[in-house]
Amino acid sequence: MVEKFDCIVVGAGMSGNAAAYTLASRGLKVLQLERGEYSGSKNVQGAIMYADMLEKIIPDFREDAPLERHLIEQRFWMMGETSHTGMHHRSDDFNEDKPNRYTIIRSQFDKWFSRKVREAGAIVLTETTALELIFDAAGKCMGVRTDREMGVVHADVIILAEGVNGLLGTRAGLRPAPKADNVALAVKEMHFLPNEVIEARFNIKGDQGVVIEAAGAVSHGMTGMGFVYTNKECLSVGFGCLVSDYAKTMESPYVLLENFKNHPSIAPLLEGSEVKEYSAHLIPEGGYKAVPQLCGDGWVVCGDAAQLNNAIHREGSNLAMTSGRIAAECIFQLKTRREPMTKANLQSYPKALEESFVMKDLKKYKDMPALLHTNSRNFFMTYPELVSTAMSNFLRVDGTPKVDKERATVAAFRKKRGFTGMVGDAFKIARAWR
Amino acid sequence: MAATAEFRVEEKLFQNRYVVDSGRAHIKVLPHDKPSPSLIALTKICPAGCYTLNEKGQVEIVPDGCFECGTCRVLCEASGEVEWNYPRGGYGVLFKFG
Numbered sequence: 001m002v003e004k005f006d007c008i009v010v011g012a013g014m015s016g017n018a019a020a021y022t023l024a025s026r027g028l029k030v031l032q033l034e035r036g037e038y039s040g041s042k043n044v045q046g047a048i049m050y051a052d053m054l055e056k057i058i059p060d061f062r063e064d065a066p067l068e069r070h071l072i073e074q075r076f077w078m079m080g081e082t083s084h085t086g087m088h089h090r091s092d093d094f095n096e097d098k099p100n101r102y103t104i105i106r107s108q109f110d111k112w113f114s115r116k117v118r119e120a121g122a123i124v125l126t127e128t129t130a131l132e133l134i135f136d137a138a139g140k141c142m143g144v145r146t147d148r149e150m151g152v153v154h155a156d157v158i159i160l161a162e163g164v165n166g167l168l169g170t171r172a173g174l175r176p177a178p179k180a181d182n183v184a185l186a187v188k189e190m191h192f193l194p195n196e197v198i199e200a201r202f203n204i205k206g207d208q209g210v211v212i213e214a215a216g217a218v219s220h221g222m223t224g225m226g227f228v229y230t231n232k233e234c235l236s237v238g239f240g241c242l243v244s245d246y247a248k249t250m251e252s253p254y255v256l257l258e259n260f261k262n263h264p265s266i267a268p269l270l271e272g273s274e275v276k277e278y279s280a281h282l283i284p285e286g287g288y289k290a291v292p293q294l295c296g297d298g299w300v301v302c303g304d305a306a307q308l309n310n311a312i313h314r315e316g317s318n319l320a321m322t323s324g325r326i327a328a329e330c331i332f333q334l335k336t337r338r339e340p341m342t343k344a345n346l347q348s349y350p351k352a353l354e355e356s357f358v359m360k361d362l363k364k365y366k367d368m369p370a371l372l373h374t375n376s377r378n379f380f381m382t383y384p385e386l387v388s389t390a391m392s393n394f395l396r397v398d399g400t401p402k403v404d405k406e407r408a409t410v411a412a413f414r415k416k417r418g419f420t421g422m423v424g425d426a427f428k429i430a431r432a433w434r
Numbered sequence: 435m436a437a438t439a440e441f442r443v444e445e446k447l448f449q450n451r452y453v454v455d456s457g458r459a460h461i462k463v464l465p466h467d468k469p470s471p472s473l474i475a476l477t478k479i480c481p482a483g484c485y486t487l488n489e490k491g492q493v494e495i496v497p498d499g500c501f502e503c504g505t506c507r508v509l510c511e512a513s514g515e516v517e518w519n520y521p522r523g524g525y526g527v528l529f530k531f532g
Binding site for chain 1 (some may be wrong): 442446449453471478481493501502503507508509519523524526527530531
């Protein structure tokens with residue numbers, strides 16, 4: 001006898017947990033499948049968590065969620081070979097009662113979120129790999145085959161929250177597999193340091209935190225960036241580049257991470273740390289144009305699996321949580337009205353998503369991925385080096401008249417990129433940003 | 435340079451926790467005479483250093499240190515050079531921090 005549920009959620013990351021919690025807390029019979037030993041054991045993120053999107057699911061999450069530090073300062077660094085030129089924003093206004101952004105450690109956060117899902121009444125089956133989707137004769141998705149003894153489980157609707165590298169939906173032909181120029185490969189290390197050392201090095205106290213995001217010479221002309229996030233007693237240090245760029249250059253991600261860690265602007269922040277984990281994950285980077293069909297007869301797709309990631313703002317988990325919540329709310333509405341989970345009925349999910357910040361933000365930047373990917377050498381190498389030269393010319397006092405220094409800076413820009421090139425780049429960025 | 439990099443990545447993996455499903459590799463490289471540029475690239479860009487070039491110039495994989503990230507799937511599944519599945523439930527990499 002095959003067991004039947006209202007809904008099966010494949011995956012226990014941000015979108016899967018958001019969906020499972022939303023449905024179970026409204027009384028639906030929910031089964032969630034997770035292949036890891038515990039929810040979170042397969043998940044990797046930087047990680048920054050945005051409070052607003054979690055508040056809409058679990059309003060009092062601050063009471064017991066494992067949060068690391070609330071962010072009060074953002075540092076954007078343009079990296080030269082031996083320099084960085086920064087734009088920082090720090091504000092005491094970020095020290096509020098209910099802070100807006102936190103660093104988190106994903107495996108621990110996901111364990112907490114999964115406990116909430118269970119408390120809401122969902123059945124969470126860990127150590128269970130979903131193998132394939134099952135369809136009825138009419139082509140409606142009706143269940144999932146797993147590697148457990150029970151084998152097949154059925155449901156009215158399947159939520160595919162299977163992550164960027166999800167196999168089920170792609171193997172069933174519901175969406176294409178990710179392309180090499182639509183995904184970045186990020187590697188990350190967890191660097192442990194005493195709390196007081198982190199506070200002193202980053203000029204913070206208590207639960208305050210800092211984010212550094214660095215692009216430029218460190219990616220050797222590829223589309224990519226490095227980051228340092230402060231947690232309570234460790235730093236998340238990572239580096240990511242497009243898979244298509246890696247395939248072309250054949251550079252090793254861990255070598256680029258080592259170079260980033262050894263950069264004279266980064267190394268002093270990490271000095272003396274103990275590394276306790278090294279991880280890697282893909283990040284969807286294709287933006288609006290890479291978002292696949294989001295629903296069909298008996299299924300919806302959420303989060304990274306649906307390429308819902310804002311690469312320009314480096315937001316992903318909030319889009320994942322929101323898409324999971326909205327999909328679940330639409331399914332709940334259909335269930336309440338006793339309407340079948342057909343493609344036509346489930347269209348309420350993509351429609352609601354279009355009205356939310358998720359698709360509006362992705363739409364705004366729909367031309368940015370192509371621009372950054374095709375002009376990566378200019379944006380990630382030429383300009384950062386030129387800015388570094390300009391700043392050095394501006395600051396170094398060596399008896400050269402200022403007018404000659406300025407001329408040298410302008411000449412360097414014109415020589416490296418040309419006047420038309422620069423105007424063209426500015427125009428293209430302005431148009432894609434609009 | 436390459437040798438030190440490989441050495442380093444193996445050293446990095448010792449920090450991680452894995453439950454290896456012995457005898458059931460979840461990723462396989464299919465037999466080939468001459469690997470494609472993408473398959474050769476994996477010997478450099480696999481973040482866990484799972485891919486190596488043997489003395490016959492063919493690419494081999496030992497997926498014990500795999501992160502299940504999917505980079506090799508993205509590059510080599512469509513061409514049929516790599517057969518890609520997730521490990522059985524509970525096996526593979528288990529992140530403490532993620």
